[in-house]
Amino acid sequence: MAKQVQKKPVLVLENVSKFFTQRDRQKLLVLDNLNLSLYPGEVVALVGKSGSGKSTLLRIMSGLIKPNNGRVLWHDEDVASPFKGLSMVFQDFALLPWLTVLQNVELGLEALGVDRKERREKALEAIDMVGMDGFESAYPKELSGGMCQRVGLARALVVDPEIMLMDEPFSALDVLTTDNLRSDLLSLWQGKKTNLKNILIVTHNIEEAVLLADRILIFSSNPGAIRAEVKVNLDHPRADNEVGVHEVMDEIYHQLSLLHDPHKIAGVRYKNIGLHYRLPKVEISELSGLIETLDSSEYARKADLADLAEDLHLDIDDLFPLTDALEIFRFAYIQDGALFLTDLGNRFACAEILEKKEIFAKQLLNHVPLARHIRRVLDDRYNQCATEDRFLSELQDSLTESAADEVLKVCIDWGRFAEIFAYSVNSGILSLEDPN
């Protein structure tokens, strides 16, 4: 809890920037001039869209990769490589499948040169701590995901760390398992059975962040930077139906929706995007499903983002791409943390499939510059064909290779649904012809 915030920070990031160079193209800024301090005794959550550089930040903090600019300080000393006193929990557990639970937990101690007997004692203690006693001789493939993550936790705790970084530790697990693990993690933390001074957890589940953290940092993408900070002054244990928890969640959703604002001109409700905009990876069926839900009597064209996320079990990586697309197509807009359906959205919701396609095609050509560009190029060609590589290389001017691939894929998907162009995956050719 944030009672003693004025203590000396444990880990400090000063003006950290990181860019990746693509082969013979310009640099791509992933983290921009980032400052962050972790104080002893706090749990900090990092929240943001996927691909916003959260994982990169975590790896810079741990010394796995070096920043291009700025520095990382651990107890006032520069961090150059992973240091003792830090451990990490991974999304996919990162257990070695050929080692038993016990051997996996012992591995970190073995690397530090701890002798056999002490190694075994400490490992058994850590296994006990996470409630995995009885499974010492099991192999990871015999265990469920939740149990694997418990082993991952034991492996992180056994080296007696001061700070533990958790990279989306629960996102590969189901809801019930997550609840269970989360409360165990909290009681471990509050029980002070370890020398742990900090936990930093990256998540895209807002509820999880609010239930666990004392401080929540909201991350924006392209380039990654901390845009807002929300303090949580609530007593543990927190329940997801508490009023206080809900208020904080509302606040975070509001902050997150504000992140998109640079694309909105003041006074205009919608989003105007450029050719290189990173189109949200959204399926048409999800999009129309959401529109129909908004149009239903339950919501009556207006929905609180936090409620929507909870009702539809969407985490922010599901929700914000959808709202993003809705705003691009002018089917809905966000105001004060709530989503409002427009008249056009209402028409789309009520339309038959062919009319839906017509509306969609019109909006696509009017408001998605990339789709319009592809269509124009195809119209201009005498044979009405063009290779995808042509558009990819255009996109790669300001997107990474994989991002460019994804954007074009999304656009092709939308264009096919709208029937404004056709595409053949074998030849990689876009055309105006109908397949037959």
Place this chain on the structure above:
Amino acid sequence: MLQVNLFSRKDLVDAPAPNYWDILAFIFISAAIFAVAWLLQQMAVPFSFGRPINIDLNPTSLPGYCLRSVMRICLALVVSIIFTFIFGAAAAKSKLAERIIIPSIDVLQSVPVLGFLSVGVWGFLTLFPGSLLGPECAAIFALFTAQVWNMTLSFYQSLCLIPKSLREASVIMHLSVWQRFWRLEVPYAMPSLLWNIMLSISASWFFMVASEAIDVNNHVIMLPGVGSYIALAIKNANMTAVCWAVFAMLATIIIYDQILFRPIMQWGEKFRPANHAEEMQPSFITKILSRARFIQFFFMFLRRIFSYAVMLPSAIKINKSKRQESFIIGIWPIISRLGGLLVLIMLAVSVYFIFNFFSSSITMADVRETLWLGAVSTFRIFILVVLCIIVWLPVGVWIGLRPYAARKIQPVIQILSAFPANLLFPFFATLIISYDLNKNIWLSPLMILGTQWYILFNVIAGAVSLPEEQKYAVASLGLPRILWWRRFILPGLLPHLVTGAMTATGGAWNASIIAEAINWGGVQLYATGLGAYIAYNTKAGNSVNMALGIVVMCFYVLLINRIFWQPLYHFSQRRCQTEG
């Protein structure tokens, strides 16, 4: 508080008190040590060039010969594994090494094994004059070249596929480079490495005859071993001895399948991330190994030693690592530039050498002839592969769609594929001689005899892995037979079929030197082809023509791989693979 759980802590117990098992273990281990020492000693006995070594055709000497051949294979395997660890790891870790090693191996694996042998023999004979060690080393070297390339490639590929999070976890946990190699990299590569070792051992058996009975300059050096036994039996046209050899070979392979292959593969299963592999029937040895207490203790002892070996350098490393690292980073550009320069120099020397070679001792007619012979061999192999597909595709699909049959038949095919097909050549030879058949046609099947199993193997694996629901869905449509094949089976199996045919083709090229030129009691049968050309010139001691033949074969193999197999393979992976 530690609670004692009798079911889960059994491997936590410290060494059991010594009992009579230890005496037994002591006896077994000393016997093994003495056997190895004897075999090694036999290798180093004096030997003078031209003096024949007596090979005894009496079947009672066969077990001893088998043992000595096995010994050679094992020694070659040890060398192969060391080579694999060094060069596979180097290629995976350094971009520069990768750029040199991987293309080199690509070329080297298309060089026929016997090509290495003829080079190796001269080298080792001069290295160890007057000792049997020379030819022994040459034989082991030939076996090594039959084993090593696919192992190194598979190791390299596995290292490149290690998940990022596992790498990061090992860095966060401060594992040193040495520890990472043994704790992460080698275990991760283990399943595919083991599989490749098994394939390599089969390949070694195939080249046994050629590598033990070495043709040098019109002389034949016969090293005591099962290969020489067969060679002598063939020379003397002794059919009984050939039958004995076939029998001994079969017995050796079945024993090795039971006491080595199966236990090792089963052990290798634990390195797989998930239990998706096909079930292996445990051999009775596996059962004994996993139940006998003393053997378990022995394994635990080995594990303990391994773990100390892995730990050892960590004590030394911690303080030094930072300085070393910065030193290496400092001089790295110099190293990489020097390496680049070295490659350039080597390239220049090689180009000069090839040019010199061509202009001085080879005529255009030679080149034209070898190119023509290469084309003939290519055509022959192509026809054979097509024939094999026509035969084995329906059979493989039939077996693969019946899981019960597949389970029963797979081990048999495994043994068949490990059996060196050239042991059967004498039977073909006698038939061809006695009925005066066309050599160009009837010698051809021998090339594919050993490698056809890869096609069957892969087709069965493909048919087994077709998703159950797809089969039901297609069955519910009631497709006519022809459509069922065209729309469902063929596209579904294409990736597996291509893999199988690719492997079979590679094997057939390598076998062509043996299969296009066979003899029986002094009668030599040559088919028209590049393999026969190389074999003939090796026998006659025309090293220049032999080298030309090998280079041309290399050229053909690479060319066909690049313009035919690789595009086809990528196409089939892209289009027809059902899941990632």
